[in-house]
Amino acid sequence: MERKSRQEAIDDLTLALLYLTRFNDGEGNHFDEMAWKNYNFESIERLDAEGFIIDPKRSRGGTYKYSYLTEKGREKARNLLKELGAMDSDLYERFEFRTIKPGEAEEAALVEQICFPPNEACTKEHMLERIAVAEDLFLVAIDRESGRIAGFLNGIATDEYSFKDDFFVDAGNHKKDGKNVMLLGLDVLPEYRKQGLGRELVYNYCRKEQERGRKRLVLTCLKNKVKMYTGFGFRDLGESASEWGGEKWHEMDITLNYECF
Ligand SMILES: CC(C)(COP(=O)(O)OP(=O)(O)OC[C@H]1O[C@@H](n2cnc3c(N)ncnc32)[C@H](O)[C@@H]1OP(=O)(O)O)[C@@H](O)C(=O)NCCC(=O)NCCS
Incomplete structure (x- = not known):
């Protein structure tokens, strides 16, 4: 060489x-x-x-x-x-990262049931509603070999600053050109975990929304995930008002653009 x-x-x-x-x-x-x-x-x-x-x-x-x-x-x-x-260089060969297609909504709802316990998972009904209004905020990683969803990250846009549990259940909160995106779920199927897919879904999403001019991404997570999201560049804003699933949540955010549309 x-x-x-x-x-x-x-x-x-x-x-x-x-x-x-x-x-x-x-x-x-x-x-x-x-x-x-x-x-x-x-x-x-x-x-x-x-x-x-x-x-x-x-x-x-x-x-x-x-x-x-x-x-x-x-x-x-x-x-x-x-x-x-080194590292995740083959992720883009193994997976296609793209917006969800309407025909994949049921499959995504199934992945959600596998990834989250019943008190935290988004129901199939809410997932279908969310995809119907905010399809472009639903990033999926498709296993090129099987054609199936390996993981996804989704959210809705709003001008609101803080997270509220209503975002999980009412897709009517979505405002297409909202300044901020409230992230509602990061899911990677068990067989695809620990290979960098969750991280790449977050990075890919950040890039897309940064390019679209969005100001912030906001999420809530359990305490044991704070370190993971800090590693992705998010800031821990402390305990959230959320009582989703009867749990205590941390609110975290990341700024994508200081000057926003
Ligand atoms: C959490 C989840 C999305 C991680 O997906 P993944 O593809 O395995 O994550 P990655 O391989 O990209 O790991 C990225 C980093 O996160 C950390 N991490 C991964 N899974 C973790 C977990 N369950 N708890 C805490 N940290 C975790 C890893 O240590 C890794 O950091 P490193 O590269 O420095 O070692 C996946 O385990 C999942 O879907 N879990 C169930 C649903 C869930 O909890 N989603 C997040 C809700 S807020």
């Missing part, structure tokens, strides 16, 4: 780390795919010039601390990780 120069290696590894390291800045709680402090700034400039990342500091002359991967950069980072035999 042809050896890379030191400069090429720094650029490649910077890109791969940008892809792997998604960071919560602890201030405004950005959803960022970012590099780290004290990196090689020339490398950041080169990657920006080649269209692999966006470095707002460079292009807008401001004081932005973070750099973002472009779609082209993500693609290259995934290929680099594949060459290294």
Whole structure:
């Protein structure tokens, strides 16, 4: 194999780390795919010039601390990780990530019954209503081999700031161009767990909604999932008013865009 120069290696590894390291800045709680402090700034400039990342500091002359991967950069980072035999690089080969189709609503409702206990699961009736009004906020991962749903993440849009249990049961709360998305369920079937699918569903969803100009994603989860969502870049807002399923919930959010439509 042809050896890379030191400069090429720094650029490649910077890109791969940008892809792997998604960071919560602890201030405004950005959803960022970012590099780290004290990196090689020339490398950041080169990657920006080649269209692999966006470095707002460079292009807008401001004081932005973070750099973002472009779609082209993500693609290259995934290929680099594949060459290294590392992590989730085959997820997009095994699964198709897309919006749910109306004919898949019943299957999604079944996945929900498998993933959640009866007091927490969304009923089939509510799931069908939700899909009917907010299909584009229902991201599924389809196993390319079987054609079946392996996992999904869904929500509804609203201008409201905080989570309320009514979002679970009344799809009438959905406002198509709402600023925020209330996430209502992350489901991965048991046989597909612990392979990075849950994480990629969340990242993929964040990217889509960020590009659509949405301001925040909000969710509630049990205490034992707070660490997982913090790792995905969410911020823990403490105990939620939710009493869903007779449990105590934490409210968490992630900011996608500071300036919003
Ligand atoms: C929770 C769930 C979506 C995770 O899906 P997954 O595809 O196995 O998750 P990933 O493989 O992407 O794991 C991502 C990270 O989350 C953590 N994690 C995964 N499952 C977890 C669980 N059940 N509890 C706590 N943390 C968990 C992992 O440690 C992993 O971090 P790491 O990469 O640093 O090790 C899946 O187990 C599921 O559907 N569970 C039932 C429904 C549920 O609880 N949904 C979330 C409700 S808020």
